[in-house]
Amino acid sequence: MWSELRALRDGIDLGTPPRDGEPVTLSVDGIPVTVAAGSSVLLAAGIAGCTVPKLCASDTLEAFGSCRVCLVEIEGRRGYPASCTTPVDEGMQVRTTSDMLAKLRRGVIELYLSDFPEGDIDGGWSQLNTTLDQVGVHRLADDHPYRSGANHQGGVLDMSNPYFVFDQAKCIVCSRCVRACEEIQGTFALTIDGRGFGSTVVAGQNESFLESDCVSCGACVQACPSDALIEKSLFPGGYERADSSQA
Amino acid sequence: MPIPVKPDQSTITTCAYCGVGCGFKAETSGGQIVRMTPWKEGKANHGHSCVKGRFAFDYYRHPDRVRSPMIRVSIEDPWREVSWDEAFAHAAGELKRIQETYGSGSVGAVSSSRCTNEEIYLMQKFARVGLRNNNIDNCSRICHSPTQFGLSATLGAGAASQHFDSILRSDVILVVGANPTEGHPVFGSMMKRSVRRGANLLVIDPRRTETVDSPHCRASVHLALRPGTNVLVLDSIAHVVVTERLYDEAFVRARCDWDDFELWMSQVGDARYSPDVVGPEAGLEPDDIRELARRYAAGPNSTIYYGLGVTEHSQGSTGVMCLGNLAMACGMIGREGVGVNPLRGQGNVQGGSCLGSWPHMFTGYRFVTDAATRAVFENEWKIDLDGEPGLRLPNMFDAAVAGSFKGLYIQGEDPVQSDPNRHHVEAALRNMECVIVQDLYETETTKFAHVLLPGSSSLEKNGTFTNAERRVSMVRKIVEPVAGLEDWEITVGMINAMGYELKYDHPSEVLDEIARTSPAYSGMSFELIERVGSVQWPCNTAAPEGTEVLHTVTFPRGKGSFMLTEYVPTKERVDDRFPLLLTTGRILSQYNAGTQTRRTANNAWYDDDVLDISADDAAQRGLRNGDRVRVASRYGETELSITVSGRVHPGVVYTTFHFAHTMVNAVTSDLNDWATNCPEYKVTAVEVTKVTKVGKVTKVTS
Numbered sequence: 001m002w003s004e005l006r007a008l009r010d011g012i013d014l015g016t017p018p019r020d021g022e023p024v025t026l027s028v029d030g031i032p033v034t035v036a037a038g039s040s041v042l043l044a045a046g047i048a049g050c051t052v053p054k055l056c057a058s059d060t061l062e063a064f065g066s067c068r069v070c071l072v073e074i075e076g077r078r079g080y081p082a083s084c085t086t087p088v089d090e091g092m093q094v095r096t097t098s099d100m101l102a103k104l105r106r107g108v109i110e111l112y113l114s115d116f117p118e119g120d121i122d123g124g125w126s127q128l129n130t131t132l133d134q135v136g137v138h139r140l141a142d143d144h145p146y147r148s149g150a151n152h153q154g155g156v157l158d159m160s161n162p163y164f165v166f167d168q169a170k171c172i173v174c175s176r177c178v179r180a181c182e183e184i185q186g187t188f189a190l191t192i193d194g195r196g197f198g199s200t201v202v203a204g205q206n207e208s209f210l211e212s213d214c215v216s217c218g219a220c221v222q223a224c225p226s227d228a229l230i231e232k233s234l235f236p237g238g239y240e241r242a243d244s245s246q247a
Numbered sequence: 248m249p250i251p252v253k254p255d256q257s258t259i260t261t262c263a264y265c266g267v268g269c270g271f272k273a274e275t276s277g278g279q280i281v282r283m284t285p286w287k288e289g290k291a292n293h294g295h296s297c298v299k300g301r302f303a304f305d306y307y308r309h310p311d312r313v314r315s316p317m318i319r320v321s322i323e324d325p326w327r328e329v330s331w332d333e334a335f336a337h338a339a340g341e342l343k344r345i346q347e348t349y350g351s352g353s354v355g356a357v358s359s360s361r362c363t364n365e366e367i368y369l370m371q372k373f374a375r376v377g378l379r380n381n382n383i384d385n386c387s388r389i390c391h392s393p394t395q396f397g398l399s400a401t402l403g404a405g406a407a408s409q410h411f412d413s414i415l416r417s418d419v420i421l422v423v424g425a426n427p428t429e430g431h432p433v434f435g436s437m438m439k440r441s442v443r444r445g446a447n448l449l450v451i452d453p454r455r456t457e458t459v460d461s462p463h464c465r466a467s468v469h470l471a472l473r474p475g476t477n478v479l480v481l482d483s484i485a486h487v488v489v490t491e492r493l494y495d496e497a498f499v500r501a502r503c504d505w506d507d508f509e510l511w512m513s514q515v516g517d518a519r520y521s522p523d524v525v526g527p528e529a530g531l532e533p534d535d536i537r538e539l540a541r542r543y544a545a546g547p548n549s550t551i552y553y554g555l556g557v558t559e560h561s562q563g564s565t566g567v568m569c570l571g572n573l574a575m576a577c578g579m580i581g582r583e584g585v586g587v588n589p590l591r592g593q594g595n596v597q598g599g600s601c602l603g604s605w606p607h608m609f610t611g612y613r614f615v616t617d618a619a620t621r622a623v624f625e626n627e628w629k630i631d632l633d634g635e636p637g638l639r640l641p642n643m644f645d646a647a648v649a650g651s652f653k654g655l656y657i658q659g660e661d662p663v664q665s666d667p668n669r670h671h672v673e674a675a676l677r678n679m680e681c682v683i684v685q686d687l688y689e690t691e692t693t694k695f696a697h698v699l700l701p702g703s704s705s706l707e708k709n710g711t712f713t714n715a716e717r718r719v720s721m722v723r724k725i726v727e728p729v730a731g732l733e734d735w736e737i738t739v740g741m742i743n744a745m746g747y748e749l750k751y752d753h754p755s756e757v758l759d760e761i762a763r764t765s766p767a768y769s770g771m772s773f774e775l776i777e778r779v780g781s782v783q784w785p786c787n788t789a790a791p792e793g794t795e796v797l798h799t800v801t802f803p804r805g806k807g808s809f810m811l812t813e814y815v816p817t818k819e820r821v822d823d824r825f826p827l828l829l830t831t832g833r834i835l836s837q838y839n840a841g842t843q844t845r846r847t848a849n850n851a852w853y854d855d856d857v858l859d860i861s862a863d864d865a866a867q868r869g870l871r872n873g874d875r876v877r878v879a880s881r882y883g884e885t886e887l888s889i890t891v892s893g894r895v896h897p898g899v900v901y902t903t904f905h906f907a908h909t910m911v912n913a914v915t916s917d918l919n920d921w922a923t924n925c926p927e928y929k930v931t932a933v934e935v936t937k938v939t940k941v942g943k944v945t946k947v948t949s
Contacts, residue, residue: 001415001416002412005293005412006290006293006412008287008288008293008294009287009288010259010272010286010287010288060287060293060294119249120249120250122250123250124250124251125251125253161851162302162848162849162851163298163301163302163848164302183440184294184295184436185295185436186435186436186439186440186443186461186462186463186464187461187462188462188463210851210852215297215298215432215835216298216301216302216836216852217295217296217297217298217301217432217433217436218284218285218296218297218298218301218302219295219296222284222285222294222296227251230251231251231281231282231302233281233282234251234252234281234282235249235251235252236252239249240249241249
């Protein structure tokens with residue numbers, strides 16, 4: 001019970017909560033690693049020193065499996081499971097890099113980039129930036145077919161909270177904010193409204209953050225990987241939305 | 248381009264607000280704090296935060312900060328800026344002059360729970376070696392002094408028995424007179440997490456707080472008792488435990504004094520505490536009392552968390568004893584998931600209690616009357632010490648009104664706004680010849696000051712805080728103090744000016760001195776805290792890295808002692824003139840007297856104190872949401888706007904006390920706890936009437 005709280009380390013994100021349990025030994029990219037039963041393959045990979053890119057996963061939140069960036073290959077299994085939602089098994093053999101994985105991750109990241117303000121990438125230092133570095137894609141080619149797709153770049157910019165903004169243009173709808181509000185803070189003020197491409201993060205009954213039940217604890221800001229929720233204090237000249245998009 | 252500023256430095260420190268004591272990373276860019284982020288390795292918060300610690304830090308650079316020492320001869324005079332040396336010399340000169348004229352006991356000091364352990368320790372040292380008396384008190388006098396008294400009497404240690412995480416191992420959580428989701432939000436989140444995992448929540452509180460009912464967290468029993476009936480209801484719960492034989496006889500026989508237990512059983516077992524008798528008096532269904540008692544006793548692991556709703560009563564100490572008795576009787580103490588835990592208001596109230604800022608006790612709750620303890624400090628300080636206990640803060644004010652107490656050094660406190668009976672405090676301060684206030688801002692109290700020493704915020708100094716789970720954590724200097732000195736350096740300056748020569752190069756040397764003289768802190772050092780992150784006392788050779796759970800084998804006093812807890816109703820009664828009971832509390836976005844949070848954007852959520860009133864009481868008085876009302880008690884009156892609220896029962900009204908101009912302490916009663924003088928802020932009979940025209944905001948009647 002204590003590991004999920006006490007095995008957390010500053011500056012390290014294991015991807016899924018550490019567990020207490022019987023030791024399970026597996027190999028990741030040929031490196032043997034022993035973790036507690038109930039741990040995810042993503043966590044085991046991190047312990048083994050293998051960097052698996054991720055966006056929706058955090059070791060302070062239960063695994064969710066929505067971003068599809070942490071895909072791996074597992075010997076004897078079909079497909080490319082998300083390592084965050086795949087529990088470890090004794091003797092499991094995991095590969096975190098391959099040409100196919102690189103291609104799949106690039107494809108996923110290109111989809112995210114197609115709906116992210118282009119001017120917010122260079123110089124950024126969010127987890128999204130780290131993930132882009134890991135996957136090796138930072139912008140869509142000028143003639144990339146995704147550039148002609150739909151996007152949310154004209155979406156909500158909620159500046160109502162005195163301390164942080166919610167900029168839908170930078171939201172990748174990974175639900176980390178929603179889950180942080182539920183699992184960490186316990187206020188249940190945020191939700192995902194709509195379905196599919198129309199899914200958006202909303203506060204309360206589709207209210208502004210200030211008018212909603214949000215208690216401004218900051219758990220959602222802490223959880224956000226793409227700076228869609230970010231402190232106003234980091235913008236001394238005031239927050240302005242980037243006008244350029246990939247579209 | 249909206250690229251966020253990237254902080255160039257990050258320093259781990261401890262939040263200055265409530266008693267949870269969250270670990271934070273203060274991130275700076277070019278020497279300015281650009282954000283505070285919760286520290287994942289903080290053992291009190293595990294990476295979580297609330298709106299105050301996470302965002303409300305701008306107070307430290309507010310234009311209102313006092314930036315230079317100032318003095319004046321009369322409180323009618325304008326302030327004159329002076330050097331530190333001149334301020335120290337003037338203040339000490341005045342105190343010495345007063346002592347020569349009116350006697351050694353005519354001056355005193357009070358320490359602040361917003362200051363560090365080292366600074367609190369130095370304040371009591373100031374009184375004992377500088378003033379050469381024991382006139383030193385601390386602000387827990389008005390919040391948790393009954394905890395120190397009541398838990399010491401029953402268990403032997405006036406502190407939380409558990410660590411916060413322990414609540415995840417609880418099957419039953421009993422919250423009494425506390426609203427953790429507002430007052431201690433990060434712990435409140437942990438409590439809710441435990442409830443979502445299946446723990447059973449029981450609440451005793453006059454109000455239907457958010458703790459009682461929020462998404463995915465609902466109390467199975469809520470005893471919305473009439474304010475002032477805590478002891479009656481807790482005795483009735485004990486009655487059920489005793490008469491239904493729900494107690495843990497094996498635990499009591501092994502760990503507690505059996506004769507005390509039998510005596511206690513005969514008292515609470517009496518028919519006058521039967522739920523059928525108590526229920527109507529406390530405004531409760533008798534079966535709800537039984538249900539709560541049965542659930543608590545059934546455990547298997549039941550824990551108690553309580554707040555000022557227990558302590559700030561004329562029977563505050565008795566209420567705390569009731570909780571200690573109940574936990575012992577049911578065997579709910581001494582392991583993870585159980586225990587008795589005060590939720591402390593300020594970041595360092597536990598330190599305020601531990602570090603000897605008491606008129607009758609040295610560090611570690613050892614009496615000044617005890618020659619052996621005095622010898623420890625006489626040897627350390629090379630000075631003879633007074634063995635006569637000094638004055639409590641309210642007694643200092645009484646003596647000042649009477650004319651025998653003339654000088655006070657106040658560290659980071661605003662008694663005019665926060666202590667009971669405002670007009671009495673004002674009269675006392677007005678009667679003094681030298682009031683020295685060390686604070687971040689000018690406050691209600693500095694209006695009566697002759698010397699103003701610019702204090703340093705907790706972002707501007709090094710030291711340690713002790714949180715509500717006895718955890719000692721590091722406070723680190725992020726930015727330079729506005730007037731050049733950290734609070735501990737100011738007090739050292741005052742001690743030297745009084746003629747006692749003293750030098751520390753760093754507050755770690757003060758903690759070393761505390762460790763040398765105080766058994767519970769004997770293993771404590773900055774080096775240890777740096778190494779392991781934070782340390783819960785006791786920390787000594789038996790527990791070199793501290794102690795998470797207290798009372799596992801024995802109680803500090805040996806056998807646990809059942810204290811008798813006869814219910815004595817408060818003298819504060821409703822009548823035809825004052826038919827409503829006013830109770831007080833805090834809200835999430837503001838913090839205590841509001842000096843810090845009112846100077847931040849937190850006002851977006853709450854920019855004034857409001858009065859919660861039931862729909863029935865509002866309708867009877869022709870009141871609507873938002874109306875301005877006059878709230879009058881036997882002691883004084885003020886004006887507030889109302890919110891018609893389902894959170895309070897008919898007959899009860901509620902307000903917060905965060906704003907100076909509302910002067911809630913002009914209305915609250917001047918009754919106090921029989922044992923510790925802790926004011927009865929939770930029960931005042933009032934009447935509420937509509938104000939038609941805006942008049943004088945507040946009037947104090949005598």
